[in-house]
Amino acid sequence: MKCPYCGSDDSKVVDSRPTDDKIRRRRECIRCRTRFTTYEIVEMPLLMVEKRDGTFEPFNRSKLINGIFSAIKKRPVTIDQVSQIADHIENHYANALKTVARSSDIGGMVLKKLKEIDSISYIRFASVYRDFTDIESFVAAISELDENKKISENAEKGVRQED
Ligand SMILES: [Zn+2]
Incomplete structure (x- = not known):
């Protein structure tokens, strides 16, 4: 970000505040010490x-x-x-x-x-x-869930046995 007064590339941010869809930043030029304002726009990638x-x-x-x-x-x-x-x-x-x-x-x-x-x-x-157009795929989803439950129950038992 070039300073609009002396053209220096070195500036520091002295204040940032978000507005509706932008962020307003006050910057100070390191070289000439002049303050200026920049705006940053948040760009959301289109998915x-x-x-x-x-x-x-x-x-x-x-x-x-x-x-x-x-x-x-x-x-x-x-x-x-x-x-x-x-x-x-x-x-x-x-x-x-x-x-x-x-x-x-x-x-x-x-x-x-x-x-x-x-x-x-x-x-x-x-x-x-x-x-779910057929009963098999529904049953498959339920048993997948049961399988996970068994695994976590066994894991819990395992923990208890260690006590
Ligand atoms: Zn400057």
């Missing part, structure tokens, strides 16, 4: 979602959250937990610098998180997201 039918739509956080909310109805899952799942997914794609996400991958990540939080919500979300 496109490829749906199962091969069409694309822009990633929509509210839509994702609505989908999760329909699965957690009357379950002990907090708004914070839902918002953390959405953060996790957004950060995953932003950090990977990906601009396209498959809807099935997003659904898979939600499932993985819900499985850790609440098994009923997990099954509800799975039944919508996986579009």
Whole structure:
């Protein structure tokens, strides 16, 4: 950031404050000591979602959250937990610098998180997201869950035996 008065590249930030969608910074030129203001704009990368039918739509956080909310109805899952799942997914794609996400991958990540939080919500979300068309796939999801329960129960027993 060049000083508008002397052209020096050296400046320090003396104050930062966020406004609606920008950050306003007061800078001081190291060379001539003059203060000037810069604005920083936060750029959110556009993430496109490829749906199962091969069409694309822009990633929509509210839509994702609505989908999760329909699965957690009357379950002990907090708004914070839902918002953390959405953060996790957004950060995953932003950090990977990906601009396209498959809807099935997003659904898979939600499932993985819900499985850790609440098994009923997990099954509800799975039944919508996986579009259980046959009874086998539904049973498969349930037994997958049972399998995990056994593993964690055994792990707990293991801990107790060590006591
Ligand atoms: Zn200067």
